[in-house]
Structures are given as structure tokens and as C-alpha cells.
């Protein structure tokens with residue numbers, strides 16, 4: 010991989026950058042945004058770069074910090090000391106390096122625009138810290154020892170492969186209870202070497218004329234949330250986006266789509282959307298539908314929508330070259346397509362044999378695309394859009410597959426080269442698509458494969474072409490955790506695996522894990538065995554239904570977590586280490602927290618019927634049987650096929666509802682808080698219409714348990730009618746007295762709809 014760039018960080022040919030020499034200018038700024046404070050260091054070599062902003066960081070307040078001698082001072086930040094050849098900050102010593110023009114690979118020399126150092130770098134000692142982040146990667150959460158590219162590529166997640174579809178130049182460093190965040194806000198390709206070429210050193214290099222670095226510090230939770238203050242947070246998704254999605258490459262005609270919807274209904278399986286892969290198009294022309302296979306697509310969408318099922322079509326960026334095809338012609342008229350280095354239209358091949366690529370780096374092209382999206386979604390009644398091949402991936406150029414499936418890096422995108430703009434391609438496409446969908450007056454829903462920090466402002470992400478194997482099931486956990494830590498909370502992997510044939514046990518385990526993914530979609534490739542939840546017959550269908558129903562019971566919690574991602578930037582899936590960073594045993598790739606209350610230990614091995622789990626310090630309760638377990642220790646727990654091992658943290662209350670579908674509103678008529686007892690008990694639920702601009706409200710359950718008496722208070726701010734609000738406690742003895750309670754077979758139920766309830770054991 011990276012045939013094109015084919016560079017490693019040539020440290021032996023680099024020079025320490027001397028700021029005094031005047032070839033490189035350094036600027037330090039204090040950055041603020043909604044309570045976050047960070048340092049920014051910008052190294053530039055050309056006057057025009059001094060005003061550089063973005064691409065990921067936008068809309069922040071920049072201040073000139075106070076300077077005393079060599080130290081920059083700002084309230085709430087460790088002083089930053091800018092020396093002659095590097096900087097010191099928060100206990101880190103960063104050294105600046107540059108690779109002189111004559112020493113860099115030819116393509117960088119060609120595109121470097123005459124700067125003295127087309128390759129800028131920094132290094133610092135790795136120390137004893139942990140390193141996390143860098144978005145979507147194969148392998149575990151820990152990044153130490155590896156080398157990571159930030160350069161979008163159509164590369165499926167297989168062992169040893171890097172980079173994948175997303176470019177995420179941001180790194181988290183954790184030592185004890187402290188954390189540091191380093192965001193390299195550069196769209197140019199970059200390379201993060203974390204002890205790969207030198208065991209004790211981190212080396213970060215960017216193949217461009219500037220080095221734009223943001224530095225954050227605090228607890229790990231603060232740094233993770235803080236990074237999204239810089240790169241943005243997701244808007245509130247429509248509720249249905251959190252339900253279950255069924256996809257396949259491809260449901261290739263109207264009859265196949267109907268058949269899927271009917272099977273789901275016949276088997277009592279919930280379904281929010283059926284996804285249309287590339288075969289729905291007319292000759293692979295984007296924004297068209299095949300008159301043979303989908304002659305009445307708008308009618309189909311309407312018919313399905315009456316049954317609560319939506320359609321989400323794939324939209325790739327490659328536009329077919331064909332006279333009379335309006336998208337191509339309009340794009341040509343507006344000069345929307347990427348051109349080569351001699352300013353000729355760049356024509357390559359993707360699904361349509363001859364295709365051109367819109368240049369999303371330009372505002373007028375995004376406006377053009379937004380119009381097409383709006384027309385298309387309106388015409389056919391689509392609920393969302395799926396963006397694939399948006400690295401962008403090119404299958405043919407001049408008669409062969411181009412290196413890295415990329416357009417030439419010298420191609421022109423406005424004033425930029427493709428080298429500079431490539432990593433932002435999906436971001437621009439998503440922004441345009443978002444605007445197009447927004448014009449329809451509903452919450453836009455977009456799924457994207459490629460991206461850059463900030464992609465979460467517009468889209469959900471899926472992790473691309475995995476395979477139906479236990480290794481890929483297991484890999485999805487650290488991948489999604491890492492995406493969350495990197496600012497992308499709403500993501501999922503193809504449930505059941507995309508390539509290869511799924512078998513029922515694997516699919517079942519995956520459906521259970523998928524029921525906890527922020528984005529829950531089953532998808533499989535052309536020519537593979539069918540893997541819809543009914544595909545394997547009984548007893549599997551019944552077991553899959555259990556997983557699906559569990560997802561739907563969990564929706565109030567998931568939706569509230571999506572709100573937390575929107576408000577605070579915290580991911581839905583969280584590594585245990587986010588809360589117990591100093592506990593080495595908590596850093597695991599095979600367990601995670603959903604929110605702060607639920608610990609999941611998915612079954613990741615074929616034939617396993619039990620597994621080992623680690624519970625962090627504190628009290629825990631088995632979600633399924635109410636058994637209380639002490640933390641700070643390993644346990645061996647049963648893992649039957651019927652469920653996924655789940656544990657609830659003491660002192661939490663998780664809002665659940667009944668498994669009802671199709672979903673229509675996130676104002677739950679019936680709420681049941683599952684309570685795990687602790688000295689304090691807290692839980693909350695966010696509710697709104699699940700669609701549109703409704704502001705919504707948080708309602709809260711609060712209370713305490715002193716060992717003898719449990720009291721719970723519900724503050725309902727929703728303003729809508731309820732059928733019931735309960736709090737459930739499992740595994741307790743019958744209380745001796747109380748108010749507003751019922752007890753049956755070890756299950757205590759408190760009716761808190763009217764406000765409060767209590768029980769006591771005397």
C-alpha cells in the first residue's frame with residue numbers, strides 16, 4: 010500500500026528546524042470553544058499560509074496568548090515553551106524537523122510549490138504512556154509499536170493493512186490519570202510512527218508545507234470530549250437511524266425488496282430500512298433508477314413507508330460520462346469535475362466504465378451536488394443516503410487499476426492538488442449531501458465509508474468490507490471504540506460480515522454485538538450466502554429476534570446516548586479505560602461500556618459457551634439474572650447462545666421501553682428504568698419527536714439506597730402522556746414496607762410515574 014507516495018519518514022535525511030533561520034515561522038495561539046481550551050502551534054513557510062484555518066477545526070475563538078520570555082501563558086493550560094528547535098508543554102518535549110526539498114520523494118517535490126521543507130515532522134519521547142486514537146485501524150486499541158498513515162484508501166480491514174478508508178490524524182496519549190490530545194489539522198497525507206522505526210520515539214510527519222497542531226490536556230474523558238469541541242459533534246440523528254437496518258449487495262429489483270420486507274414482517278422482526286446497493290441504478294448512473302428493475306421506485310418507497318420501512322440508496326461519487334445524462338451534462342456545464350495537471354477532464358473507470366469525479370473541495374460543486382441530492386431524495390422518497398467509494402476509489406485509469414486506487418495526486422481540485430484535497434473528499438461530499446437532505450425538512454441521515462475529522466458533523470460511519478469470520482467480529486470492537494475516541498461516535502460494522510459466507514452461530518453472536526453498535530446494519534456481498542436474520546430458519550430466527558428485540562428495548566438508552574454525543578462529544582461505545590485509565594486490567598479489546606452504565610462482554614469465539622470477563626473496581630450486577638458481582642477482578646461467566654453477557658454498574662438506572670416497531674417517536678409512553686443498587690442511584694432519558702427540530706428534554710430518575718431503604722424520584726420534563734414509568738430492581742428480598750411498589754419472584758417494581766416511590770427492608 011501507498012505505492013503512490015512510497016515514503017517513510019526519512020529521519021536520517023531530516024534537519025532540525027531552526028525557527029531563527031526565518032525559513033519556517035511558528036505561531037502559537039490559544040484556542041477556545043465552548044469551555045474547551047487548547048494550544049495551537051502553526052508552522053508555515055509561505056506568507057499565504059499564515060491565515061490557514063481548518064480543515065477540521067472551524068468556528069473556534071483564537072487569542073494571542075500572553076508571553077513571558079520563552080513561555081506562552083493562558084489560563085487553564087500548562088505553559089507552552091517555544092524554543093529554538095521545538096516546544097515544551099505539559100511534560101512533553103516536541104522537536105521540530107524538516108526534510109529539505111532535494112531529499113523528499115519526487116511527487117512531493119513536484120507538488121511542494123517551492124517550500125524549503127515539503128515534509129515537516131515532529132518527534133517526542135514515547136515514555137511509559139499508552140497511545141490511542143487515529144480513528145479506524147486494524148488491530149487493538151493500543152497504537153504503540155505501529156506506524157499509521159493518514160491517507161484515505163479503498164482498503165478493507167485485514168490484518169496488517171493500513172491505512173483504511175478514513176484518515177484521522179489525531180492521537181491520544183494517556184499516562185496515569187492524565188491525558189494529552191494531539192490533533193494534526195492537515196489534509197495532506199501524514200504518517201504517525203509510534204515506536205515502529207525507533208522504539209522510544211514518536212515521529213509525526215506531514216507531506217505538506219504547513220504543520221498545524223492542536224494540543225489538549227486533561228483527564229482522558231476531557232480530552233476525548235475536547236477534541237470534538239474542535240472537530241465538531243454529530244447533530245441529533247433521526248430515531249430510526251438507531252433501529253435495525255437490512256442491506257445486501259444487492260436487493261436488485263423491486264420484488265426482492267418487497268420479499269425482504271415481507272419476511273421481516275412474517276417473522277416478527279423489526280426493520281427500519283432496506284438499503285439499495287449499486288444495482289438499483291440505471292447503468293450505474295448516480296441519481297437514476299433502473300427502469301427495468303425499479304420501474305416504480307417512488308411508489309415502492311411510499312408503499313414501504315406506510316409499513317414503517319424506509320429506503321436508503323447508495324450514491325457513489327463517480328459520474329458516468331454519457332451524453333444526454335443530465336447529471337454529467339449539468340456538471341460539465343458548471344465545470345464541476347476534477348481535472349488533470351494539464352487542465353483536461355480526468356476520466357477514469359468505476360462502476361460506470363467511463364466516469365468523472367465532482368470536485369467537492371469547491372463550494373459551487375457542493376451546491377450542485379446538494380441540488381441533485383435534494384431532487385433525487387424528493388423524487389423517490391428516500392430517507393437517507395449511503396456514500397461509498399468516496400476515498401475516492403478509482404478502479405481503472407488509462408487501462409489499468411491505478412496505484413492505491415487513487416486519482417493522480419497531481420490532479421487539480423480548484424487551487425489545490427489532489428495530494429492536498431484527497432483526504433477531504435468524503436467530508437465535502439457528506440457536507441453537500443447533508444445540505445441536500447436538509448432541504449427536505451427532516452433530519453439528514455448519511456452513512457459514509459471514508460472521512461476525515463469532522464465527518465461526524467454530517468454522517469454515520471461504517472467500517473467497510475469486513476468478512477464473515479470471528480476475527481472480524483472481534484476486530485469490530487476496538488475499531489468502533491477507536492472511532493469513538495477519535496470523535497466519531499455513530500458508527501457500526503457490517504453485521505454478519507460482508508465478504509465470505511456467514512454461518513448461523515457467527516451471525517447470531519454478531520446480531521447480539523450489533524444490537525449494541527451505535528449503527529446496526531446487516532450487510533453482505535454479492536455471491537455470498539444470504540444472512541438476513543430469518544435466513545437460517547429455526548431455532549436461529551427466534552434467537553435473532555431476541556437480539557433485535559433487545560435493541561428495541563434499549564432504544565431510550567441509545568437515543569439518550571446519541572444525545573450525549575451531540576451535547577458532550579462522548580462516544581456511545583467506551584473503552585473501560587476511559588473511566589479507569591490507571592487500571593491496566595481495564596484496557597481490553599474484548600469488552601466495552603455502552604454509555605457509563607452497561608458493560609458488555611461479547612462472545613467472540615466459535616463454540617464458546619462461557620467466557621472470562623474483567624469487571625473494573627466497584628459493584629456490578631449481571632443484567633440477565635440480577636446476580637451481584639464485585640469489581641476489580643476476573644470472573645468466568647456463562648455465555649449461552651441466547652444472549653450477550655452484560656453487566657450493569659452499581660448506582661445506575663438504564664431507561665428501557667417495550668420492543669415496539671416501527672419506531673415513530675422518541676417520546677416513550679412506557680419507560681422502565683433498570684436499576685442496579687448503589688448508595689446513589691441515577692439515570693436519565695432524553696426524549697423528543699425522534700425527527701425534525703423538536704428541542705426535547707431530559708427526564709431524570711434519582712435516588713439512594715442506604716442498605717435498608719431505597720427511595721427513587723422521577724422528574725418528568727417530557728410534557729407528554731405516559732402509560733407508565735417503572736423502576737425495576739432484580740435480585741432483592743421482598744421489602745417489608747413501602748409505597749408504590751410490587752414484588753414478585755425476586756423482581757421489585759416501583760411505580761415512579763407520579764414522582765416517587767420507596768421501599769424498606771426492616
Ligand code: MIG
Pocket residue numbers: 257258286287323397398458473474507532534
Ligand atoms: O465492493 O457497492 O464497501 O458495502 O456493498 C465494491 C458495492 C463496492 C463496497 C462497499 C460495500 C458495497 C460495495 N462497494
